[in-house]
Amino acid sequence: MDVRLDPEENEIHALRTLAGPLTGKRVLEIGCGDGRLTWRYASEAAAVVGLDPDADKLQHAREDCPASLRERVELHDLGLEEFAAGFHTDRFDLAILAWSL
Amino acid sequence: MQTEGMVHALHTIHDLLKPGGVLIDIHPGADRPEIHVCTPSGAQFAGYLEESDDFAEYRQAQAALDQAVGAGVFSAQHRGRFAFVMHALSPQALRDYLSENWHDAVLRPDVVGKIEALFAGPPAGEEVTVTEKVNIARLRRRA
Numbered sequence: 531m532d533v534r535l536d537p538e539e540n541e542i543h544a545l546r547t548l549a550g551p552l553t554g555k556r557v558l559e560i561g562c563g564d565g566r567l568t569w570r571y572a573s574e575a576a577a578v579v580g581l582d583p584d585a586d587k588l589q590h591a592r593e594d595c596p597a598s599l600r601e602r603v604e605l606h607d608l609g610l611e612e613f614a615a616g617f618h619t620d621r622f623d624l625a626i627l628a629w630s631l
Numbered sequence: 632m633q634t635e636g637m638v639h640a641l642h643t644i645h646d647l648l649k650p651g652g653v654l655i656d657i658h659p660g661a662d663r664p665e666i667h668v669c670t671p672s673g674a675q676f677a678g679y680l681e682e683s684d685d686f687a688e689y690r691q692a693q694a695a696l697d698q699a700v701g702a703g704v705f706s707a708q709h710r711g712r713f714a715f716v717m718h719a720l721s722p723q724a725l726r727d728y729l730s731e732n733w734h735d736a737v738l739r740p741d742v743v744g745k746i747e748a749l750f751a752g753p754p755a756g757e758e759v760t761v762t763e764k765v766n767i768a769r770l771r772r773r774a
Binding site: 532533534535536537538540541543544545547548549558560610611613614618619620621622623624625626627628629630631 | 637640641643644646647648649650652653654655656657658659692695696709711713714715716717718719720721724725727728765767768769
């Protein structure tokens with residue numbers, strides 16, 4: 531691999547510090563991209579919904595999703611507003627907006 | 632996305648969260664990322680990575696968060712900062728990555744020249760790093 535992102539794992543450390551324990555929590559990640567951050571915390575959560583309107587990146591995420599997480603992580607190639615247009619209110623304990631605002 | 636659109640997105644996230652739910656926002660600060668070349672003799676500063684819009688969207692993101700907190704949509708509970716480091720094995724790997732993933736990134740010719748000069752000579756495990764100072768905030772949904 532010619533480029534590595536955050537091998538020091540500073541991002542996931544900061545996320546864990548501020549989010550606290552994820553056990554039993556339903557998590558919405560807005561702008562999950564290729565799942566780089568998602569795979570680092572998803573095993574701790576009850577369920578994760580990842581959104582990204584970039585279909586190519588989401589396809590990478592689907593291909594890269596570890597087998598152990600496939601039942602726990604749902605990925606949607608939707609933007610936030612499209613996703614919210616359904617009956618999804620009051621559903622999540624935690625939202626992660628990483629590099630997406 | 633302009634600040635107004637970002638504030639709208641924060642309202643949408645508010646509605647998706649359970650009452651008392653938490654939003655973690657992660658976005659880079661508006662400081663220029665530092666570029667270093669790491670060689671066996673240590674890390675040498677090569678310059679800064681610029682953006683064609685001078686990191687305007689990061690300032691807008693912070694303004695949107697501040698606006699949402701000011702409007703009572705969220706309460707800010709904690710804020711922090713961390714270093715996010717990209718490691719590239721060659722100057723070309725860095726350029727390729729930026730071209731594919733960071734479309735408004737600008738590497739000034741003098742910075743490219745300095746990076747390439749530090750990579751000159753037989754390979755000895757050099758790498759080029761780009762370090763961003765990233766803001767992270769924990770916000771709780773207000774009723």
